[in-house]
Amino acid sequence: MTDATAATGNDELRLRVTRLCWEADGVLSLTLADPHGNALPHWQPGAHLRLTLPTGVERHYSLCGDPADTGTYRVAVLHEPRGRGGSEYIHRFLRPGAVIAAGRPRNNFPLLPAARYLFVAGGIGITPLLPMLRAAEQSGAHWRLLYGGRSRASMAFLGELAGYGDRVRVSARDERGRLPLAAALAEANASAPAHEPVAVYCCGPEGLLDALDEQCAGRSGLRPHVERFKPPASQGVEESNTPVEVRCVRSGTTVEVSAKESVLDALLASGVKVHGSCREGICGTCEVTVRAGTPDHRDHILDAAEREAGQVMYPCVSRSLTPVLELDL
Structure with a gap:
């Protein structure tokens, strides 16, 4: 084995914190590497990393470095003192030299090929979009980024983004008021050729994601893709369950x-x-592979085509539409 899985012999990684850096008020980036200098598993823009902290708490963070760098991973963590403990531990106790467990990168938010992109970020939602901007730039695609936050001081990676010039629009609420989402989407929709929809990638607060989904509906020139870190509030109604044999x-x-x-x-x-x-x-x-039966998909990951195919499911929330479900376990 030539990558970091050699340290554990399975899909679990051991990663050493090599650097901590303040990227904005309340935003701390972590640079992680294999303790033995092995190459790390490859990843693509949109991937996230599961970290298991010494407290046993597991949290998922978007990879925001360069996929071409096989020696390190970078994630950024927003300090949320009233959260569930992950960011509090990282900000207060994690230091360079610490070794923590991690999963291999997973990607539920892949960047699909397109000629035109509009990226929309709210706050810490900029993290999964950073590698996407680099990939879009390298592919020669036409792209723009709309990035909103409370203030410039709270918005991470502005220095890195400055290199892209006027393709990046920074909209700090204390300077400009509300994020001009509707105007940006209308402009993108109007400029899209009939045969070439604009791929819209968005990550940020739930209100931003809901607004984007709503405003993209009925616009044939826009193809939205969003990443959620919480289930949509509108879909939080408890669904009826029936027993199932797995x-x-x-x-x-x-x-x-x-x-x-x-x-x-x-x-x-x-x-x-x-x-x-x-x-x-x-x-x-x-994620598990379905061998037989029809899953009742209740996740917020699969798109309509993937649900129709029924090849995989997420058993933490999804169930079955058939009395028996066969899984590849």
Whole structure:
């Protein structure tokens, strides 16, 4: 093995913190490397990294460095004192030299080929877009970035973005008021040739993502792609469940899932090895291949075509439309 998996012999990585850097008020970047100097697993723009902190807390952060750099990963963490403890630990206690566990990069937000892009970032949502800008630039595509935040002092990576000139529009709320999202989308839609929709990539607060989805609806010139770190509030209504029988093809285990438990919890209780993290259908860690049956998709990762194909599911939230579901476990 030539990459960092050699340290563990499986999909788990051990990464050393080599550098911490303040990127803005409340935003700290971490540079991570293999402790033995091995090359790190490859990744593509849009990928995220699961970090397991010494406290046992798991958090997912977008990779915001250069995919061509096989020696280091970079993530950026917004300090959220009222959060669930991940950013608080990183900001208060993590120091260069610390070694932490991580998963291999996963990508639920891939950058698809396009001739024209509009990137929209809100606050820390700039992180997954940074590698996308680099890729769009290298491909020769026409692109623009609209980047909003409370103030310039709170907006990370402005120095890096300055090199792109007027293709980047920075809109700090204390200077310009609300982010001019509607105007940017209308301009992109009007400029798109009929045969060439603009790929719109957006990451940021839920209100921004909901507004973008709403304003892109009915505009044939725009093709939206968003990454969520929380389930949409409008989709938080509890859905009715029915019991399901899950057959694990490789292990030969059959698991009865009651209406009161998730498929993931039932699998874990039966000793089936499935890694889960967010338990909200947004991180993709628990992805499993479906061998037979029809999944009831309740995640916020798959698009319509992927749901129709029914090849994978996320058992932390998704269930089954058929009485029996066979999984490649």
